[in-house]
Amino acid sequence: MNYTKETDKKWQNYWAKEKVFNVDTKDSSKPKYYCLVMFPYPSSELHVGHARNYVIGDAVVRYKITQGYNVLSPMGWDAFGLPAENQAIKHNVYPQEWTFNNIKRIKEQLNSWGIGYDWAREVTTCLPDYYTWTQWIFLQLYKKGFAYRKEAFVNWCPSCKTVLANEQVITASCERCSTKVEQKKLKQWFFKITEYAERLLSDLETLDDWPQRVKTMQQNWIGKSWGVEIHFPLENITSTINCFTTRPDTIFGATFLALNWEHPCVCGLIKDSPNRGEIEAFIEKVKNQPMSASLLDNFEKEGIFTHKYAINPMTKRRIPIWIANYILTEYGTGAIMCVPAHDRRDFEFATKYGLPIIEVIGIKQSKTSRHRLKEAYEGEGVLVNSAEFSGLESQEAKEKIAEHMETHNIGRRGFNYKLRDWLISRQRYWGAPIPIVYCDSCGQVPVAEENLPVLLPEVKEFLPTGQSPLTYIEEFIQTKCPKCGKAAQRETDTMDTFVDSSWYYLRYISPHEKKFPFISADVNTWLPVDQYIGGVEHAILHLMYSRFINKFLFDCNLVNFTEPFRRLFTQGMIVKDGAKMSKSKGNVVAPDYIIEKYGADTMRLYILFMGPPQKDAEWQDEGLQGAWRFIQRALRLADTLKTHKGGVDTREPNASERALIKKIHSTIKEVTSDLEGNFQFNTAISRVMELVNQAYKSLGSGFVRKEILRETVDAIFVLLAPFTPHISEEVNQMLGSKASLLKRRWPQWNEEYLKEEEVEIAVLVNGKVKDRIQINVNWPKEEIEKKALELEKVKKALGKNSPAKVIYIEKRIVNIVL
RNA sequence: GCCGAGGUGGCGGAAUUGGCAUACGCGUCGGUCUCAAAAACCGAUGAGGGCAACUUCAUGCGGGUUCAACUCCCGCCCUCGGCACCA
Numbered sequence: 001m002n003y004t005k006e007t008d009k010k011w012q013n014y015w016a017k018e019k020v021f022n023v024d025t026k027d028s029s030k031p032k033y034y035c036l037v038m039f040p041y042p043s044s045e046l047h048v049g050h051a052r053n054y055v056i057g058d059a060v061v062r063y064k065i066t067q068g069y070n071v072l073s074p075m076g077w078d079a080f081g082l083p084a085e086n087q088a089i090k091h092n093v094y095p096q097e098w099t100f101n102n103i104k105r106i107k108e109q110l111n112s113w114g115i116g117y118d119w120a121r122e123v124t125t126c127l128p129d130y131y132t133w134t135q136w137i138f139l140q141l142y143k144k145g146f147a148y149r150k151e152a153f154v155n156w157c158p159s160c161k162t163v164l165a166n167e168q169v170i171t172a173s174c175e176r177c178s179t180k181v182e183q184k185k186l187k188q189w190f191f192k193i194t195e196y197a198e199r200l201l202s203d204l205e206t207l208d209d210w211p212q213r214v215k216t217m218q219q220n221w222i223g224k225s226w227g228v229e230i231h232f233p234l235e236n237i238t239s240t241i242n243c244f245t246t247r248p249d250t251i252f253g254a255t256f257l258a259l260n261w262e263h264p265c266v267c268g269l270i271k272d273s274p275n276r277g278e279i280e281a282f283i284e285k286v287k288n289q290p291m292s293a294s295l296l297d298n299f300e301k302e303g304i305f306t307h308k309y310a311i312n313p314m315t316k317r318r319i320p321i322w323i324a325n326y327i328l329t330e331y332g333t334g335a336i337m338c339v340p341a342h343d344r345r346d347f348e349f350a351t352k353y354g355l356p357i358i359e360v361i362g363i364k365q366s367k368t369s370r371h372r373l374k375e376a377y378e379g380e381g382v383l384v385n386s387a388e389f390s391g392l393e394s395q396e397a398k399e400k401i402a403e404h405m406e407t408h409n410i411g412r413r414g415f416n417y418k419l420r421d422w423l424i425s426r427q428r429y430w431g432a433p434i435p436i437v438y439c440d441s442c443g444q445v446p447v448a449e450e451n452l453p454v455l456l457p458e459v460k461e462f463l464p465t466g467q468s469p470l471t472y473i474e475e476f477i478q479t480k481c482p483k484c485g486k487a488a489q490r491e492t493d494t495m496d497t498f499v500d501s502s503w504y505y506l507r508y509i510s511p512h513e514k515k516f517p518f519i520s521a522d523v524n525t526w527l528p529v530d531q532y533i534g535g536v537e538h539a540i541l542h543l544m545y546s547r548f549i550n551k552f553l554f555d556c557n558l559v560n561f562t563e564p565f566r567r568l569f570t571q572g573m574i575v576k577d578g579a580k581m582s583k584s585k586g587n588v589v590a591p592d593y594i595i596e597k598y599g600a601d602t603m604r605l606y607i608l609f610m611g612p613p614q615k616d617a618e619w620q621d622e623g624l625q626g627a628w629r630f631i632q633r634a635l636r637l638a639d640t641l642k643t644h645k646g647g648v649d650t651r652e653p654n655a656s657e658r659a660l661i662k663k664i665h666s667t668i669k670e671v672t673s674d675l676e677g678n679f680q681f682n683t684a685i686s687r688v689m690e691l692v693n694q695a696y697k698s699l700g701s702g703f704v705r706k707e708i709l710r711e712t713v714d715a716i717f718v719l720l721a722p723f724t725p726h727i728s729e730e731v732n733q734m735l736g737s738k739a740s741l742l743k744r745r746w747p748q749w750n751e752e753y754l755k756e757e758e759v760e761i762a763v764l765v766n767g768k769v770k771d772r773i774q775i776n777v778n779w780p781k782e783e784i785e786k787k788a789l790e791l792e793k794v795k796k797a798l799g800k801n802s803p804a805k806v807i808y809i810e811k812r813i814v815n816i817v818l
Numbered sequence: 819g820c821c822g823a824g825g826u827g828g829c830g831g832a833a834u835u836g837g838c839a840u841a842c843g844c845g846u847c848g849g850u851c852u853c854a855a856a857a858a859c860c861g862a863u864g865a866g867g868g869c870a871a872c873u874u875c876a877u878g879c880g881g882g883u884u885c886a887a888c889u890c891c892c893g894c895c896c897u898c899g900g901c902a903c904c905a
Contacts (some may be wrong), residue, residue: 002877170900171900171901171902212822212823213822213823213899213900216821216822216823216900217821217822217899217900217901219821220820220822220900220901220902221900221901223901223904225904225905227905243905244904244905245905246904246905247905255852258905299903301903326903327903327905328903328904328905330904331904331905333904336905337905338905339905343905344903345903345905346905348903378819402843416905417904417905418901418904442856450872497877536899539900540900609830609842609843610830610831610843611830611831612831615823616898617823617830618829618830620829620830620844621843622829622843622844623830623843625844627843628844629843629845629858630842632858633859670834682831682832682842682843683831683832683841683842684832685842685843686831686832686841686843687841687842688842688844689842689843690841690842757896760838761838762837762838763838764837764838764885764886766885766886767885767886769838772838774889804885806885807837807885807886807887809886812837812838813837813838813886815837815885815886816885817885817886
């Protein structure tokens, strides 16, 4: 049988014509299964690395269909945003043009690989029928106070000329272009994701079918820590400064306080300070030198004494208050208690400015080493110099001291999170406009829901300048205040692309709905998503934002589930020459020539066979050859049927046939369990390869009647169908089946055929294999052991020794111990 | 520094959860076919030693538990990801 690209086309046309992947969401005759693959940015055409994602998804979809599920497999385009816009700029075309050309191209690619989608549900985030609802969701957040504008230090990418969310800064660089980000103080729009920190964290525990690594990354990102907020009274002033600490056990070693210059107390403290001028100069200096990870390596800790004192509430001693440049405003209270003996940052600072260092953890050499410590000891230990708490272990002391503080009103137990609010405004053209209007008399006013969408105007100039390009479009800016009707101006920033993608999985259920973003009743029956598939690069970004938006919609009673994705699979990257595929490196493997030369199934098979799908894998053209050879070998086996003599044969199956029948059933069983497990496509495929090998072996070693051979060929291609759907359909048709494989059911194995009477087991002497014997599993243990001991090779190995012990493990081994 | 994942032939990777290590594929070597080559097919293939029957050593390193360890325990080393002045 010839496998050509016409075979691919034939079946792709058939699936499209028969609408086999189109789903009636109202159909309740079958259990639902929502399989979602992360939709692509149409910023360039796809390469084999991208293909892995869709091929995995398609294998799951086809498998689940044959298991009798009503499978929803939608696809769409994450079409707004930096990637497409940057590419458009580079190629000197409009973003819309660039985006829609790519959508067309990628769609062709996906179709040419035989990936099955319900295209009737296609969503495109840059079209008004979609972004109307993105804006609508913004308004719901705004109404509830979850969307707000504030001035803050934000991450600024000097190359993309826009602000970025914390999540989009990857080790101090822009997620898109890798330029080092800067800190800028700007008035920007935020979503209050911090309000959901606790739920985002604790609900991770309900996500049993998410990879641990993704959950851990989110956990770390949310960064919850237990501690005590301690109130430090000020000397001579009836006020306190609150400091959060995770180490209340070190309170007796707190020898000074350090404040960020923005701390609300700073103004009052320095008012009558003798060195006020100096302090103000210091503040001016550090104001323009915000902390950022890019500066970390050569960041010099600096500070200035305010000449004011606070009281350590436990030691009752007065401790100096400093203003320092290493205190974060966004975390805790913007003020910290400093324990130089047990915190390396405080140690560095105290050493520089000659502040007292008092050891309170650990017992060794406390007298001699004071002031002469080489470094801070940050671990836990036994408390010293800590009044009645001395002698306690850190763990216990934390609790006891916290309790003491609460009863004496010096502090309160609580938690802090590293998670920051999500910065969603962008000074870029290619995004959904933020539906807000500024009015001279009414201030900031949301656009009325019935006036959505705020259309993104077509523009001539969209190059990033640091100001949103919309700033220059008078017709866009000038509007009427939704409240008072007077002249007003529109917000010109657009929304982060991640807002668009944080709810698209809901839109697929009601893609053409005109009055609502989605129909809640339908969404509630189809979600959560049963299987989500995508790259691990979204472990924090998209997957955290979506969880947040979903929880918000839950709180609005728009959905009745708190987590959008029940099961998550993150596939590994395909690398070439040890590096991620990229145009700049010139190591991109384009799928087109593969499809042309070997057909879609060869590419699909190789991609799935190359290794465990969750791990990175190195692309090798030789591997592709192997997949091709296997397909040819399997097709040749199918061809032997044509010349094989048939007829009724009532004889008992011979040894060759029995081996083959058994192999068919064990293969069905193993492939099924590989697919049911963690998508072990690589081993599933290797098992089908073994079945093909067994078929040739049986044909070579004895007569195999046509019926059994036919059954073998059928099993091979049915089992391969999720991976190589085109040739599987072709063979299925050749075998006389009228219906598509997608209408057939996944094969069942029969345990009867797997029962073994005769097995070969190994005989070991002192743990080393000496020989093998055929045994009957029904033989008593004694008989098997006796037979093992009678073996020549065993006798030889035993020599004059007699066995001390004989161990028989059913159907596996006999071990003879001397 | 902290957290997570991993380390098995020349290579990608298997191993029923403690029971015959290296399945399956790639590569390499040998053979068949051919005027020849390619393709295809068949066979061999962890490393060392031995004419041989055999034998020794091998799952990052070092210990331990066990009749038996890639698998479990203790202590290290290395690689890759994530976070990183978060008090």
